[in-house]
Structure formats: C-alpha cells, structure tokens
Amino acid sequence: MSQRTWDNQPRPARLEERLDDDVVRCHLSPRNCRIRPGQHGFCMVRANRDGRLVTLNYGRSVHATEETIETEAVFHYAPGARILSMGNVGCMLNCDYCHNWKTSQARHVEDKDVYHYTPEEVVDIAVRHGIKVISWTYNDPVVWHEFVVETAALAKAAGIVNLYKSAFFISGEAIEELIPVIDIFSVSIKSLDPKYYRKITKGWLEPVLEGTEQVFRAGKHVEVSTLMVTDLSDDETTAREMATFVGERLSPDVPTHFVRFHPDYKMTDTIRTPVDRLERARKIALDMGLNHVYLGNVYDTESTNTWCHRCGQLQITRYGLNADLVGLDGDGACVGCGARAPIVLLPDARSRTRVPELPAEGLDLARFDWHGDVRALHVQVRNTSDAPVRAYHRRYGDPAAEQSWQVIDLAPQESFRYIAAKSTAGEVGVQVAVPSQCTSSLHQVFDRAHFPTVEASAGTLNEDVSPLPLFQPRTRS
Numbered sequence: 001m002s003q004r005t006w007d008n009q010p011r012p013a014r015l016e017e018r019l020d021d022d023v024v025r026c027h028l029s030p031r032n033c034r035i036r037p038g039q040h041g042f043c044m045v046r047a048n049r050d051g052r053l054v055t056l057n058y059g060r061s062v063h064a065t066e067e068t069i070e071t072e073a074v075f076h077y078a079p080g081a082r083i084l085s086m087g088n089v090g091c092m093l094n095c096d097y098c099h100n101w102k103t104s105q106a107r108h109v110e111d112k113d114v115y116h117y118t119p120e121e122v123v124d125i126a127v128r129h130g131i132k133v134i135s136w137t138y139n140d141p142v143v144w145h146e147f148v149v150e151t152a153a154l155a156k157a158a159g160i161v162n163l164y165k166s167a168f169f170i171s172g173e174a175i176e177e178l179i180p181v182i183d184i185f186s187v188s189i190k191s192l193d194p195k196y197y198r199k200i201t202k203g204w205l206e207p208v209l210e211g212t213e214q215v216f217r218a219g220k221h222v223e224v225s226t227l228m229v230t231d232l233s234d235d236e237t238t239a240r241e242m243a244t245f246v247g248e249r250l251s252p253d254v255p256t257h258f259v260r261f262h263p264d265y266k267m268t269d270t271i272r273t274p275v276d277r278l279e280r281a282r283k284i285a286l287d288m289g290l291n292h293v294y295l296g297n298v299y300d301t302e303s304t305n306t307w308c309h310r311c312g313q314l315q316i317t318r319y320g321l322n323a324d325l326v327g328l329d330g331d332g333a334c335v336g337c338g339a340r341a342p343i344v345l346l347p348d349a350r351s352r353t354r355v356p357e358l359p360a361e362g363l364d365l366a367r368f369d370w371h372g373d374v375r376a377l378h379v380q381v382r383n384t385s386d387a388p389v390r391a392y393h394r395r396y397g398d399p400a401a402e403q404s405w406q407v408i409d410l411a412p413q414e415s416f417r418y419i420a421a422k423s424t425a426g427e428v429g430v431q432v433a434v435p436s437q438c439t440s441s442l443h444q445v446f447d448r449a450h451f452p453t454v455e456a457s458a459g460t461l462n463e464d465v466s467p468l469p470l471f472q473p474r475t476r477s
C-alpha cells in the first residue's frame with residue numbers, strides 16, 4: 001500500500017476540552033471522545049497531538065463535484081439547482097450499509113482520492129461556474145467542522161447558499177456554530193428505534209432528533225430522510241414513527257423522504273428495497289397528516305412529484321436527480337389557485353450556457369448509455385493547458401427532450417467534476433465532448449449522495465464500475 005500523507009498536516013480543532021495529563025475531550029459529536037496524546041477519536045480524523053485536539057482533514061476532500069440539489073434529498077429549496085458538493089474523510093458513525101464507506105471509513109482512504117482545497121478555492125469554483133449552492137455532504141460534514149464553518153462563512157459573504165446533508169450525530173454546541181452560516185439542513189434519520197441506532201450505526205438516536213429540532217426551531221429550511229434498508233427499516237412501524245416525529249416535533253410541512261437502499265459495505269448480501277414497501281411507507285405518512293412525502297432513488301413513480309397541497313395542481317415533476325417546474329409562477333405561487341408554495345426559489349440557480357451545435361473541430365467525443373440501475377455519471381475533466389477551454393455534454397436518445405449542448409468552461413489547469421443524470425424515461429444516455437487539451441474520466445453513480453471513487457474502467461461491479469466509453473476523435477460527416 002502506498003504511503004498515506006493526506007492526514008499529516010494537523011490543525012487546531014474547535015470544541016476542545018483539555019483534561020489532566022494532556023488528555024483532551026472532543027465536543028464535536030455526542031460521542032465526546034476522550035483522547036490520549038498520540039491517539040485518534042472514533043472518527044479517525046481528530047486526534048490528540050501534544051495535549052491539544054487537532055483536526056487531520058482540514059480542506060481534505062473528495063473532488064468537488066457539481067450535482068443537482070435533488071441529490072441531497074432537498075425538494076423544497078431551489079428545485080433543479082446546480083450545487084457544488086464537497087465531501088471529506090471520516091465519520092462519527094459506522095453504519096453497516098454505508099453508501100460512502102470508501103471515504104467515511106478513514107482507514108480505507110488513499111492519497112489518490114484526496115484533494116486539497118482552501119476555503120477561498122471552494123468559493124472560487126462555485127462563483128466561476130455560476131453555482132449558487134454549496135452542499136456539505138457525502139461521508140458526513142460533521143467531522144470537518146472547522147473547514148465547513150470557515151468556508152460556509154466565506155461563501156455566505158459571496159451570496160452563496162450553504163446546504164448541510166448529514167446524519168447529524170452532532171453536539172448542540174457544534175450546531176450553534178453552524179446556524180449562522182448554514183441555510184438548509186437535510187437530515188438523514190436512520191430509524192426511530194434506539195436499538196437500531198446502537199447496533200447498525202454505532203451511534204445513538206436522541207441527539208439526532210434533538211439536533212434536528214434545534215435547527216428547525218432556529219428557522220432553518222429542514223428536510224428529513226430515512227434510508228429504508230431492506231428488512232431492517234423498511235417496515236410500517238418505521239414509517240409511522242417517522243411521521244410522528246416530523247408531525248409532532250417539527251411540522252407536517254417539513255418535506256420527508258423515504259429513500260431506497262442498495263447493498264453496500266458490510267451489507268452486500270441483501271436486496272434493494274422493494275418499491276412497494278417505499279410506496280406503502282409514503283402512504284402511511286401522508287395518511288398520518290404529513291403534507292409532503294417523497295421517495296428517493298426510485299424512478300418512474302409519481303411519488304417524487306410535488307402537488308399543491310391546497311388545489312392539487314401538479315407543480316414540480318421530478319425524474320431521478322432532475323426537476324422541472326411545471327405549475328409555479330416566477331414568484332413561487334401555484335398557477336392553479338395562486339397560493340404561495342412552501343418552496344424557496346433561487347433565480348438563475350439552474351441554467352448553464354447552451355449551444356445548439358458543437359464547434360466543427362478539435363473535440364473528442366464519448367458516449368455513455370444508461371444501463372440497469374446506473375442512471376447517473378460523474379464526468380471529471382482536466383484542462384492540461386495554460387489557456388481556458390470549453391467542454392460540452394448533452395443528453396441523447398429522447399427526441400422530445402432538450403438536445404442542445406451544455407457548456408463547461410474550464411480555467412487553465414482546472415480539474416472539474418460534474419454529474420450527468422438521466423432526465424427522462426426515454427433518454428438513452430449522455431454524450432461528452434472534450435478538447436484534446438483535456439484528460440477525462442467517467443465514474444458511474446449508483447443512487448444519490450454517493451461519491452464514486454473508482455473509474456468506470458477498473459475493478460468489479462461492487463466498485464462503482466461500468467463499461468468505459470472510449471473517447472474517439474470526432475469526425476464530421
């Protein structure tokens with residue numbers, strides 16, 4: 001194994017308590033690890049160095065990636081918005097089914113998958129690419145708290161919205177530091193069963209619920225989701241308990257998502273959640289009085305759409321990670337009855353420059369066809385030249401859908417990663433066109449809020465694999 005260097009630049013950590021004999025206690029998560037000199041906390045990314053608490057993953061991230069806000073189980077804020085997803089290394093939990101275990105479990109993380117960012121660089125990427133939302137996501141943002149707080153403050157000053165997607169096993173005092181800078185909290189509540197939390201996540205339930213209430217009471221935009229793990233948490237009791245929590249301790253208006261599980265990490269010997277169980281959970285929550293209940297990681301269902309709660313007008317249609325506003329006016333009012341929808345709109349958060357045709361020469365073309373449950377792709381493009389260049393992509397195969405090319409402007413030497421996700425049932429795949437000064441790699445995405453680390457050409461199916469489309473020189477007919 002290659003030498004590991006990503007964690008060798010410790011920085012002072014917040015939320016430190018100094019104890020006798022150079023021991024420190026970390027107050028970032030409810031675990032409150034008591035750490036002796038030279039040792040790590042449970043998350044493996046906070047440690048005691050010479051009697052002081054340090055963070056080992058400041059600015060250590062997976063590749064910054066442009067996605068859509070639907071990736072984060074956020075349906076009522078800026079639908080369809082492009083977001084800049086930032087993930088890091090480590091976690092304060094260790095869920096048996098983790099969909100991001102290659103980054104959340106720090107011992108598995110290799111230097112090749114770790115990128116170094118400063119707060120200024122993150123904000124600069126968002127600004128240059130016209131991205132209005134930064135999402136702190138993937139493994140879990142709790143464990144790089146210092147970097148999140150500093151960068152989110154900088155982003156906020158630049159007019160960018162901050163989204164925090166987390167399992168939210170975090171202390172109340174850490175939440176107080178997030179509240180001034182985070183606008184949206186998407187909280188993943190794994191179950192409402194304390195025994196489940198102890199056994200499957202290695203954490204405990206009540207701090208998650210209390211933290212969710214804390215940000216809701218602070219007036220933040222909150223959405224909650226539950227991963228419905230086959231035969232573990234996809235039962236009617238979980239749906240009822242979730243609806244009770246949302247209805248009684250938050251509000252029936254809080255969007256609630258039941259999310260489909262796929263086998264991963266230590267749970268590869270089970271099956272995906274049967275869709276009828278998800279639909280059943282949704283019906284139970286709606287019958288119990290919740291107003292907005294959605295399914296996640298499910299296609300070809302109306303249970304991902306938004307209707308007006310007052311007149312029944314269809315307002316937003318969704319397909320996978322894409323959203324279309326079909327029944328809201330520019331001010332967010334229902335076109336059916338005029339009532340204001342409980343949805344925050346963000347002007348210009350969706351659009352990219354588009355062109356009808358590609359330049360005549362100088363581009364290599366690749367095609368990737370959706371197959372099975374692979375309906376999204378991370379495209380990583382690196383400009384190896386000292387001049388700005390343009391890359392392009394478009395959807396193909398559905399004559400009724402938009403056929404123009406989206407433009408990706410790359411600065412000199414810039415590496416940029418973005419998601420392309422299937423947007424209609426008839427769509428066959430995507431086409432990517434890059435100039436010869438660029439290197440490119442493709443990474444299949446299996447369900448949302450998941451960071452694939454393995455290139456499409458390597459490994460086995462359990463390692464984020466799909467057939468690699470080869471880039472071919474483009475010839476015009």
Ligand code: SF4
Pocket residue numbers: 026027028029030031032033040041042043044045046047091092143
């Ligand atoms: S963040 Fe949580 S798991 Fe990590 S050291 Fe602090 S208390 Fe322990």
